[in-house]
Amino acid sequence: KMDAQIANVKFDGLFINASGVHCQLNNDLDELQANTFVAGTVTKSATLASRPGNPRPRYVDLAHGSINSMGLPNQGFDYYLNYALTRPSKPVILSVAGLSVAENLKMLTQIQESSFDGLTELNLSCPNVIGKPQLAYDFQATEEILTAVFSFFKKPLGVKLPPYFDLVHFDQMAAILNKFPLSHVNSINSIGNGLWVDPVTESVVIKPKNGFGGVGGAYILPTALANVRAFRMRLNPAIKLIGTGGVTTGADVFAHLLCGADIIAVGTQLQVEGPLVFERLTNELAAIMDEKNYQDIAELRGKLKTL
Numbered sequence: 001k002m003d004a005q006i007a008n009v010k011f012d013g014l015f016i017n018a019s020g021v022h023c024q025l026n027n028d029l030d031e032l033q034a035n036t037f038v039a040g041t042v043t044k045s046a047t048l049a050s051r052p053g054n055p056r057p058r059y060v061d062l063a064h065g066s067i068n069s070m071g072l073p074n075q076g077f078d079y080y081l082n083y084a085l086t087r088p089s090k091p092v093i094l095s096v097a098g099l100s101v102a103e104n105l106k107m108l109t110q111i112q113e114s115s116f117d118g119l120t121e122l123n124l125s126c127p128n129v130i131g132k133p134q135l136a137y138d139f140q141a142t143e144e145i146l147t148a149v150f151s152f153f154k155k156p157l158g159v160k161l162p163p164y165f166d167l168v169h170f171d172q173m174a175a176i177l178n179k180f181p182l183s184h185v186n187s188i189n190s191i192g193n194g195l196w197v198d199p200v201t202e203s204v205v206i207k208p209k210n211g212f213g214g215v216g217g218a219y220i221l222p223t224a225l226a227n228v229r230a231f232r233m234r235l236n237p238a239i240k241l242i243g244t245g246g247v248t249t250g251a252d253v254f255a256h257l258l259c260g261a262d263i264i265a266v267g268t269q270l271q272v273e274g275p276l277v278f279e280r281l282t283n284e285l286a287a288i289m290d291e292k293n294y295q296d297i298a299e300l301r302g303k304l305k306t307l
């Protein structure tokens with residue numbers, strides 16, 4: 001049995017896309033919605049106005065993952081709100097990434113005033129908009145925006161976080177998040193501002209920001225697992241966790257679940273393999289569970305052992 005619940009939203013299955021991959025256009029979202037092995041879909045992080053994003057090349061597959069500096073190309077907030085209101089049969093997580101606090105509050109006000117009753121996710125961790133730092137690395141700014149948001153926003157709301165690398169930061173961020181009635185935390189966004197070098201051309205591989213971009217895929221699995229585990233150990237039990245980062249096999253999914261992930265998002269590997277990835281991961285996870293005699297992921301979720 002593989003299912004989960006975040007706030008009032010039930011997921012019949014375990015897998016969603018990671019925001020940014022296969023989710024910018026209605027057709028892409030519809031294709032995921034129609035996939036038996038997909039439990040829900042996240043929309044591309046929206047800004048109020050549509051954006052073309054950064055100049056290309058801006059996404060490159062690497063030996064063990066990817067590097068991207070998309071720069072939030074998206075169809076604009078109304079497009080995704082409309083999608084969420086009219087199209088889907090499975091849960092939709094509406095991701096918003098305003099270019100300012102005011103823009104975030106504006107989009108969240110529209111969601112509050114709409115009939116949307118799903119999950120909203122505030123992306124506080126986009127690494128790729130030039131001149132815009134990743135907000136969730138500023139702890140005070142994070143507390144301020146959540147205070148402003150929860151003064152009026154009464155629907156289920158989660159946050160997409162960047163990776164943290166210091167135990168003190170996990171303590172500090174969890175203490176802030178625990179002050180708010182968050183539906184979930186989604187960890188992690190890409191590891192921001194990595195750099196890839198092609199020795200043949202002696203060059204960077206993406207154009208924006210002189211080659212600096214968010215790293216995804218297998219490279220980031222240990223960091224993703226650490227963030228899921230660290231937050232599961234610190235957050236109120238009512239705050240659920242979406243485990244994102246570095247999943248390429250059923251064993252990686254199993255590891256995320258042991259660390260405490262409620263559902264699992266797949267980004268780079270979805271880009272590599274296409275939507276068939278979800279059937280493969282489901283089968284690989286089912287084989288591991290069979291071999292270990294687990295009937296239900298609830299039996300293993302968060303049950304990571306220490307030595």
Ligand code: ORO
Binds near residue numbers: 020070072125127190
């Ligand atoms: N890329 C990421 O890796 N994460 C985000 O949140 C957004 C982008 C992008 O649009 O560049």
